[in-house]
Amino acid sequence: MKNQHNLRNVLAAALIAFCGLTLTSCRKFIQVPPPANSIVTSEIFADSTDATAAITGIYINMMNSAGSADIANGLTDITSGLSADELNITSNVASYQEFYINAITITNTNDATLWNTAYTFIYQANAVIAGATSSTTLSTTLKNRLTGEAKFIRAFLNFYMVNLYGPVPLVITTDYKITGSLPRASIADIYTQINSDLKDAQALLANDPAPINKLRVNKFAVSAFTARVQLYQQQWAAAESAATTVINASYKLEPNLNNVFLVGNQEEIWQMTPPAPGDETTVGQLIIPGSTTSVPTFIVTNTLLNFFEANDQRKLKWITSSIINNITYSYPYKYKLRRDNATTPTEAYSMLRLGEQYLIRAEARAEQNNLAGAISDINAIRTRAGLPNTTAASQADVLTAIQHERSTELFCEWGHRWLDLKRTNNVGAVLSADKTGWKSTAALFPVPYAQTQLNPYLVQNPGY
């Protein structure tokens, strides 16, 4: 009995002590460490490995996994190809079909993906720029490298946004309180930012050794892209000079057209590879039909087929076809692989390649009336395609020949055809002849409906 009493007393005392203790330790109790699978921003930019991983995260995010295309991973190629006169679609998926008929609804999901993914990557770039700039522990070399890459990526995405959508909000900070209600910037302001970002990137990446790695942005990628941006702004001399920098570097046109899009090809200036194991490029996955009995989803138009001169090797090597039910379906064949479960990818998504640089320089030279220089650049491309030298002689003819050459060299790549038609003010003339129901307002994609709902300051493009 006594023992029982003792036990009870002990229990009672323990209870009292426990209650007292817990009540006094409440405040401390609720401090928790951050989740084990995340790192706070300040920690990221305190360490070189982590900071590098932050920029690698942009590449991984841009490449996504196979089958889910985004603005930097094939969706621009396909939507622009459909909008122009390069691609057609055999399935009745409205989110693609609407691009083909140039009547995109504002709730189109692919349109929303283009817009949303661009800003996701821009945020990441801004985060790296802010984090690297404010870091006190990173070396200057690494800071320069990270900031240079991030600024380039921001410029690259802004270039596509302004060309696909017209004046878009210009986002250069991570603070959502500022960016959340940004209205559209002017096209001039966007180009000013692109130019300044490219200039900064050029300077920040200038001391990098020659392209050690085509899979990351390097100083030649910056030059190559600067050439294009200058061309679009009709800064012919600047475009020529930037293109020359690249052409004079160690890149070479790949003589075998079947090899151009392989990982590490000598023609490639900047490539990206899919991070998901076993994947090849998303464009390949979307375009190459799965079996001989599958009707290809995306087929090339007769208009595009007719662009090719006889014996153009590019028509033979970069386009192929399936015959199903006695009907021939031709489809782009630059990328030749679907998902193949290989340990490392064989093909890489071409972001910038030398072929385009020749054509940029040709156009810049032609505009500056350096016709001989222009013709020699055109012929470099034609020779590789197995074609005779161009017969164009006058400036106008040379310029026409350059546009023609761009349509056969760069077809279904990065929306070149669509943007070329627009920048040369030919889009209406060409497409109204090719398609029914063309409206001039279709030259710009619509701002996704949800975004105009979420940002009351965001105005829709005319015609939508």
Add this chain to the structure above:
Amino acid sequence: MKNERRNALTNAKQMYKLYPNYFSQPPGRKSKTLLIMKLTSLLLTLGIMQVSATSLAQKITLQEKNAPLNIVFEDIRQQTGYDFLFTKTLLKNAKPVSIDVRNVDLQVVLSDIFKNQDFDYEISDMSVLIKKRTDLPADSKQTTVNLIDVRGRVFDEQGSPIPGATVTVKGTTHSINTDGAGYFTIKGIDDKSILVITVIGYQPKEMAVQSYMGNIKMSLSASKLDDVQVIAYGTATERTEVGSIAKVSSEEIMSQPVLNPLEALEGRVAGLLVTTSSGTPGSALKIQIRGQNTIGSVPSSTIVPDNPLFIIDGIPFAPQNTSINRVQGVNDANGVGSPGSGISPFNSIDPADIESIEVLKDADATSIYGARGANGVILITTKSGKAGKTKLTGNLYTGVNSLTRTMPLLNTDQYLKMREEAFANDGIKPTANPGNSFAPDLKVFDTTRNINYLKQLYGTNASTQNADLALSGGDAHNTFYFSLGYDRQTYLFPGDFVDDRLNGNFRIHHTSSDNKFIADVSAGYSYDRNDVPGTPTILSAYTLAPDFPALTNPDGSLKWDYKGINYSSYFPFGSTNPMAYLKRSDIVGQYSFLSSLLLSYEILPGLKIKTVLGYNTLTANEFSTYPASAQNPASSPLSVANKSINNFYTYDAEPQISYDKQLGKEKFSLLAGGTLEKIDNNYVGIAGSGFSNDLLLGSISSAKTITSTDGNTPYKYSAGFGRINYTHDDEYIVDLTGRYDGSSRFAPGKQWGRFGSAAGGWIFTKEKSVKDVLPFMSFGKIKASYGTTGNDNVGNSLYTSNWSALATSYLYNGSVGYLPKNLENPDFSWSTTRKIDAGLDLGFLSDRILLSADWFRDRSSNQLVQYQLPSQTGFSIVTQNFQADVQNKGWEFVLSGTVLKQSAFTWKTSFNVTIPQNKLIAFPGLASSSYANYLVIGQSVNTIFGYKYVDVNPTTGVYEFMTKAGTVSSTPSAAKGDNKFIIGNTDPKLYGGWRNTFGYKGFQLDLFFEFRKQKGLDYMSSFTEAVGNEFNVPVDALNVWTKPGDIATYERLTSQTFGTAASNAFTYYRTSSGVFTDASYIRLKTAGVSYALKSNWIQVVGMSSCRLFVNAQNLLTFTKYKGNDPETQNYYDVPPIRTVAAGVNFGF
């Protein structure tokens, strides 16, 4: 009335039998019963409170002051039906009577009345004979007080002693509690005193003292008002409770053949809205108490329902009401982790182990849960043993499940006609070649084929089996309860998909010999294995054309080619061979362990120190496979297997100190305590892809590529709380609670919040003046409460910007990458809800009919939401406090009673209805926020904006809509939502349930109707393409425009997904008021018939009870809804299934 009676009595004859003049007795009893029945029905149906009738109860409530004895007799007679037999002369010397008793035994009242009279009485049959006192005391006016010691022992109905019963000397503050063995001893009291014995849930008992009182048997209170209710940190009865609490009993839960206890709550509680998300076994349920307090994190999509806090035996349930699977299964109709879909963690709880479920609604009931009580609290209490004979009880049933209401689909003839008309309308000639004119269903397939794919996929009847056994018993100091259960439910899909559960529970209760120390231990373990088909896409498979070629080869393998073309070209809109879905699987194993330990010690009388310690964990082990053989060979098949382990933990410690004191009529109850709680959710997932053979899918290590994911979200929470409860004479009640809460989900400096409530109640029927005016009212209470509760219902660590590493297998050229996960916002903190509740509880005819009405108004401010941002910010959301006030107000009525109670036949009924209203009352800066186009001040937060549907233009045959400019257009511009109008909301306007149980001898019939008045979206809103395209539709969709002049329900058919006038108009129609339809319904939710075998039959085999039953769930639905089921609404979801089960419930 009284005068009349008096006269009647004065004029009475020598021998008096007090009834003939104005009451017809025995024959009249029937008519009285009939009258009561009628009146009760009237009450129940019309809610009219005026009634005047007598009752036959044996409990008496009397309040008289110096009343003549015969008047008192008459009162008693009216209440009990007992006749009084006396002679006039005898009563001449009667002394006037003063008495004030409530609900007291006839015998006690009589002894009280006759205490000072010169005559005695004798009860025989239904009459009281008044006779001369034979042994009058020498001096009847003697006032000497004899002090005696009184001893006795208190038992319950089953003969188990009741510890802790309160024994009070009537009219004094002298009271004592019975000890652990039910004994009490009171020393030195007047031998003429009356003892009052009270125990929660039992009728109070009054007895005249004698030195040995013997065994005193308490009887359970006949009034529902005295049922024990579990409240926050304690128990109470409805009679004196001032908070708004509803209880669902074990009996009600067990009347339904369901495996998830939450399902059993649907329609049973006023103010609680339970919505089934899908009829597939194990699916999650949406649960909401008193409406939506928060604004949706994504304004354009369905708002996440505010989940209440779930507490099981005092310990917060680790996973709460979140879906536990991480890889997509068929239950994830709206994607993994989407609100209300997925697999419910409550499948781990066997309804048979539940003693009761209490739903706490208002501030008084929930404020003590502080931060987590904003959305209400649901307390689940498991069964415990009872002292007495060891009992073995069991419940076994088996049943058949079938599909409920679906829309009939087109057969091939109708379908082909539709397609031909669609092409003709568009002026397009259908062809056999892919492209805009591709019509394989018309030109390629065998058009004599006619398959109902809905039937083929859902047509199988599934089965349900259940077996529960429980062993319980014990003595006054130690009781135990031990149970085992097994359940099994199969799927409607062809194949071996099944959900089984095995569970065991035990609970031990110990009280020390001096009744001061209490230990209560409970533990439960369950394993649920749910074998689910791998993807919800299967649900849309029945849109396949009815002439679609065979899906499988004769050998059972999947077919992928037909006439030289791969199926991928035939399947519209990216679908795949539906039989392939059935070759995928997602096996979710749920292991749940619940435990709690309560230790309590009474330091001084009334002063207790107590600690509740709890640990519960739920682990979901998932294994899903996507074999290459289930994939189209044309899509580079890659076999994939996923395994994941998802753990939820709660560690909870709640030390408390309480003090209860009764001083005469004043009763105080004080409680103070603290909470330390850690809730963790962590998961690990590994995925393997590229298996060389599908047979190796079970072993991830044989995959070519292995990737892994993991995560953990530590969450800690602590609080201090207190409650003061004061009761005066069981008439006035005051309740104050407060809580100081800290949560790790907020940035330092923002972590702490204060919450509190005040409530009061007045039982006005304790007042004589009220009783005189409302004699038919046996109970009346008004109550009101006001208070605040909080909400920290956001993710963990969101106040700072976090980056996560992408999986190591997801490398970019060999390098690892980090991704930013969220936007930084250190400023957010508690959101608060201010709750007001006012209620009226009434009891009539000795509580035979109970009516309670509650008015509530909850206002939530400082909303804690995932504020939606335009994507230009880089994210779509940021966690923020939101200066918007959301109001939920409404009425709740509950009416219950025994309509009819005769020896053979009983009819009990219970009806509840809730009339809620949700409204956004303030939102500064709405116009410039991202919610500008989704919310309107003065409207529900579930407001739907859409185009205003006008008609089908009789000339063009295309839908037309009203624009803001007042014109009519088939393509109202969507930009800026300019032409969108408020088309309504999906909030229920009214919901509730009505239960009727009829008993006749051993038979019982139980009918429960659930009803809801609401609007919803019809099946057309689920279609992504206009009708006439290559997919099957319900027959209803054929009410289309065919020629100019037609006044049609639906527009002309079109074969195109885009580009035609009809397909363009359809994109507006599917978000217009045209698809917003009446989705009200009345459902015969539960229908059960049971028969209790006669005890003399079953005693032969040693049984104490045995009941055979047939129960049906979701038997009938009455609705005008255009779609499959008005509750789940999603056209592509499995509607709630119908279960018909037969079984036996027995006890030894």
